[in-house]
Amino acid sequence: MIDIDFLRREIEKLRVDYWDCRYSETHHSGITLWNKELKQIGEGDSSGIGIRILNGNGWGFAASTRTDKKSLREIIKQSYRISMLLKKGNEKINMNNIKSVKTKKQIRGKRDIRKMDLEDKKDFLLEQSYELKGSIKSVYLRYLDRRERKMFISPLSEIYQETDSVFLTGGVSAFESGKSEEKVFRVAKLGGFENLKQIQGKLDNAILNSKKFLRATSIKGGKYDVVLSGELTGLFVHEALGHASEADAVLKGASCLKGLLGKKLAGSSVSILDDPTQDNFKGWGSYYYDDEGIKARKNYIIKKGILNSHLHSIETSKKLGMPLTGNARAENSLHRPIVRMSNTYVEKGCESFEEMVERIKEGYFLKGFKGGETNPADGGFQFGAADAYYIRRGRIVGPVRGGGIGGNTLELLKRIMLIENKYSEDSPGFCGKDGQSVYTGGRNPAVLVKGATIV
């Protein structure tokens, strides 16, 4: 831990306009099994401190993994010097209406993951049953857990947050007659080890699918009506819409949503949100307070088809004169908080999945995701689907190999015709931006898209 009183005294001597400090301690463990062989097992601890100082309109930031008093003085000095270098003219960023918060929050599991034996965690992975036979050539399971303790201190606030998380991903590779197929699954939750109980079913499913898809014919590209599963809908709203709605992208002119607030972008049944409180703070991207000490809240990006809000840090909300949304996040205290999503999702609609499939004469059901890339500036995107199924005359005919969806964000939003009446499981991910990775997720319904480009 750090000496908070010492820190406050040292910074306040400098008479700066505003400052904040984030200290974090992380304990993590990881285990990788490949074909039931233990490939990697390890534990680690890390800690660090990051200090932001504001002078006029110049923000300084310096950080270190060293937290002794000498190092703290050095970080404060560096942050101050940078803020003076960046200060231009007499313009000031007004930080007056930031609320004071003094609180402690925890998201924990039933058992303390730090105190669980690594052997117990390893044995749990070894207990998952599968056989390497026939076309199934390899199976891996990769487990990670983390306890993160974060402290946010500013002239007004002291916020302590402690979060446990568990993450498990698995992959099955099948080979036959020169063809290969890999199916991947993941389970990730904020909370404890008890969240991993259901992985056997997912593993069985991946094995079944890898064999099934190996023998499938290849997908035919072109324009089709498609049903996107909840997971793939989640990837679209995160990658294609969510990144473009981040106000820092809007401010630097790198968002296809710039200038469109208040404009109708989709049908009236379409509402898209970013919500760190989803699932009572158990969503993979959940948190109570962001890394600028702002309380988490539900934000409508699109409300009934109309672009309603961008996502903000303090700085972007001040620059654009818009309300705070609590979306400033940092990978850890060594990084500066930037605008990030949390749990991003489409609000559920009225149709059942079967009703959506019945509406399609010829098209595809794209399920799960296999990575994706997007360019928020022009709205271009391309996402891979984990599984694809051919639909003919309102029925799912069978699996097809490959497949993904490409196109333009604003075009695709207009083509969302129907929305499923329930949410999928969480789609956990590690979202990268400016060299930082944060947990993001969201539970989404399936959607029917008219005339989508299949690649």
Place this chain on the structure above:
Amino acid sequence: MTKDVFQILKRCSADFVQINFSNVHSSKVLFEQQKLKDFSKVFSSHVSASVWIGKKHGVAVANVFSEKLLKKAIKIAKASEDLEFFYGLPQPKKALPIKGLYDGEKTEEEILNSAESMIIDLKKKETMPEAVLEYSTFDHRVVNSLGVDLTEKESLFNVSAECLIKDKTPVSHTDSYSSRKIPPNSEINCFSARVLEETRELRNPLRLTKIPETVILEQRALSQLLDSAFLSNLNGLNVLKKRSIFADKLGEKLFSEDFSLKDSGILEGGIESRSFDGEGVPCQENSLIEKGVLKKFIYDYNTAKHLHKNSTGNSTGRGIGFNNILISKGRGIEEDGALVIKDVIGAHTCNEITTSFSVKSLGALLIDKGERKPIKDVMINGKMVEILNNITGVGKDIRNVGNIYLPKIAFKGIRVNNL
């Protein structure tokens, strides 16, 4: 510190111990719309302790080295299971210093001065949403219980810039450049100007009407495809595990005669050059593909021992990784009639075992009687093993994209589809 580490190692009950230390000072300057937005300075230290008890292996990581960290690694090793093979750690060997890896510490003012040279003149509709300059210095150290104790200082400079032209159909282009030393301001300015020039070249793209036979992959596109759909097959561990398509093809001619590929840890000023690898083995140059013939794979100490080979100096400390990838230049390319792909999106979807790829272009140009005509994005697909055997020309100029140093290459057999 050296004495302390070895005293602690002596007291350690493990059979073998390896400690990897790294200290990093990094500075990052960010411009948005050509205005200085952020400047940050970060110091971080990282220690990884690996221990082996018999064939059991444990790793623990922290910010600082301590006896407690070693004890934790031992506890983890005890909870572990026997590795398939373990032959020990390398003995100490002298590693010759590599030139051009360190450019010294820089003041905030020096870094800011370099960063400001990224600013360029823009015309109406032209913007530069983001430009970033980063400069980091590293202290690496590897210590093992057999007496290896090696240290090295490195630096890394990186700039990236994105230009956007707001036409009716907006076009954007991003590029980056990295080196060990901070280049003169005039070169940094030329980098930004080149990104803008290449963005201008992509304005008002047309739909491709005739599919050309030849596709030229420029360095950014080719490096991504090599990285995502080819290089893992040259990793000795993948060969051992039969996860490499080339596992039993050593000595065979698999690619065009124009294609030669080396891994080098000793390239002067190379982005991934260093005098020793993550296990303390001196780095070297390894010719992996010579005139289309597969010659060698890369190894760390234990994978090499298991396959009765010598380490190629490619340990990352916790696995096997490439140093610098060097692809030989050629005599030039006949560009007329070819489709040039500058960059691609979606390389993460490539299959590294079958080497198949299906990616979208990010910037395409059709060369028509010497004229470079911008083309709307297309999908390109194929298999790396097939197209590398179908090379029709290799460029004369080498540039690096990260640690891959390569020319542009022309191929036949890449399938092209309009979106």
